[in-house]
Amino acid sequence: MHDGPPPPDGAPEQAHGAGADSPIPCNVEAEQALLGAILVNNDVYEQVERLVEPQHFYDPVHERIYELIKNRRAKNLLVSPVTLKPFLEDDPGIAELGGTAYLAYLAGAAVSFSAAKDYGQAIYDMFLRREIMNLGQEIHHRAVTIHPDDDPREQIVKAEQALYGLAEKGRFEGGFKSFVKAAAESVDAANAAYMRDGNLAGISTGLIDLDKQMGGLHPSDLIILAGRPSMGKTTLATNIAFNIARDWREGEKPDGTYGTIDGGKVGFFSLEMSAEQLATRVLSEAARVPSHKLRRGDMTEDEFARFVEAARELERMPLYIDDTPALPISTVAARARRLKRQHGLDLLVIDYLQLLRPATAKDSRVNEVSEITQGLKAIAKELDIPVIALSQLSRQVESREDKRPQLSDLRESGSIEQDADVVMFVFREEYYREREKPSETEHEKMMSWQELMEQVRGKAEVILGKQRHGPIGSVELSFEGEFTKFGNLAKEDQRGIEYE
Known part of the structure; x- marks a missing residue:
């Protein structure tokens, strides 16, 4: 537990951060600033609720305060030093900081509401650093604990997966979107497709x-x-x-x-x-x-x-x-x-x-x-x-x-x-027709086969059998076997298109 500020009748001391005294990354000042801003203006919570979770706080007292805030805001109830006081009066951690008057100190020390996201990001960044440290210790422990069923290559895969999971967390993503926002994103995608060569969205x-x-x-x-x-x-x-x-x-x-x-x-x-x-x-x-x-x-x-x-x-x-x-x-x-x-x-x-x-x-x-x-x-x-x-x-x-x-x-x-x-399926009729070549003595069949081969030679079809967001049908391409290359085929007509 950090020393924290004393009761409001004394001058607050600086809480420990990630410095020479503390090998564990944390930013207690940012935690205090965010909690104070929320206690004064509950709308601040909505700015950080998708980024900051209670477990992201380094100080256990701050974690419990934020947990209370989260639960009450989920019920659309007011959070303030007065409304939170009854739930924290018997908290031993709060007692160390001077009792529930600490809540009033946090609210009184709140300076900037506009910086709430920055405080939230700072709290999350410190949490990530601690998680990386914990993951490193876990990787070390698993590596030195030799078990016949524990493949080291599988350990590497799990470690990479855990690291990628950490890297992808903490973004303002997920949850419900308003239709207005979703529609705006759709318009942006359509505009990008319109501006791009070929009018492609992808x-x-x-x-x-x-x-x-x-x-x-x-x-x-x-x-x-x-x-x-x-x-x-x-x-x-x-x-x-x-x-x-x-x-x-x-x-x-x-x-x-x-x-x-x-x-x-x-x-x-x-x-x-x-x-x-x-x-x-x-x-x-x-x-x-x-x-x-x-x-x-x-x-x-x-x-x-x-x-x-x-x-x-x-x-x-x-x-x-x-x-x-x-x-x-x-x-x-x-x-x-x-x-x-x-x-x-x-x-x-x-x-x-x-x-x-x-x-x-x-x-x-x-x-x-x-x-x-x-x-x-x-x-x-x-x-x-x-x-x-x-x-x-x-x-x-x-x-x-x-x-x-x-x-x-x-x-x-x-x-x-x-x-x-x-x-989509790749189909080359030429491949099958080549294997139907008649005998040289069957002149009529040979002529018919040659005419057919002229129609299909160097051509391929890509058949779209399913397309969740578009039409199904066939697309004709050119095919050059000696260069292993498909290409665009100049043609006057296109096979019919139907929608699912």
Whole structure:
């Protein structure tokens, strides 16, 4: 307990703060100032109630006073030295400070109501410092306490999660918003979309028709990108990640803060393909050199010059790749938090969903996938970023005459379809038609096949099977297999669009 001020008939002494005498971070003066301001003007409490909680106070007496204030304001009752006095008369801590006259001292010493938020932030900052100290002690204790079931890698994940939780607390967020405020935020978002090139509310994928259909990639959305093998889902995800990282720019946002104003910083979890293989795909697209030539080193002088130039450009791009296989969803969340904290993060890509593991083993694969999709959605909301997760489709697609995928083709489709904000499928009819090539002796069939191939060659479809905030339908893209690249397709018409 600090010494605190004596009864009001004496001159108040300075309470201890975080100084040479006290190794524990605290700001008792700010606590006194805030409590005094609230006791004089109850409206001050509304300014800090979402930031300051009773446990944030260092002095136990101040904690109990604020607890009383919180309970009475929740009932819309007046708080003042007079109304609080009966509840604190027998408090031994108050007795040490001269009795309930301490309440009158606090009210009498109140100076500035306008600085209430600053006092609240100072109290919270000191609380955070104490929490960091406590967390450090807990990490130390767990590290030295060796137990066969306590994996040190899991300790690191939990420690990072706890640190990120501390970093994200203490913001004036959460709780109810008035409709006026919500409407104002909606107008701001619409205005930002109107002012931005392409009239997008979200991050541009670099694919014009896909952007028009989706309005870009939106923060907190979980986007499932599904397809059968060889359809190009990894290629499409890589292209989108490359386009966004390439266009990244920082500057002043419309709200006056500094941050990403175009493109974005991208994290890519490649659970199936190595970082080197993924980089080869990106370089192939950027340099327009076939990927098989890059792998063999079989390039012309001009191709090699383009390759070197593309590699130099990519060095400056904020694209981060993690190729650790079979990651549990808890580790993905921890590493995404760390990336956002250390470098920033505007988009997360997971290739692919079925290769992730649940944090704990479940009794069925459906329940495991449900935990994974819920975890991915939680990451999107917590970090306020779009998350693109690739997913496999079941083989029943191959047994149908029309091989365009549907929502029911998703493996373990229930939880994936339920948790996703957007589900889109990659479909290339060219892939299936190539495998229907007739014999050279069947001239009529060969001519019909060639005509059909001319119509579908170099084309792909992205089918939006679900979009929580927009239309469903199909978007046509170009596809260049040798450069592993999807692109915009010049066309006169577009498939019909319908709304859910």
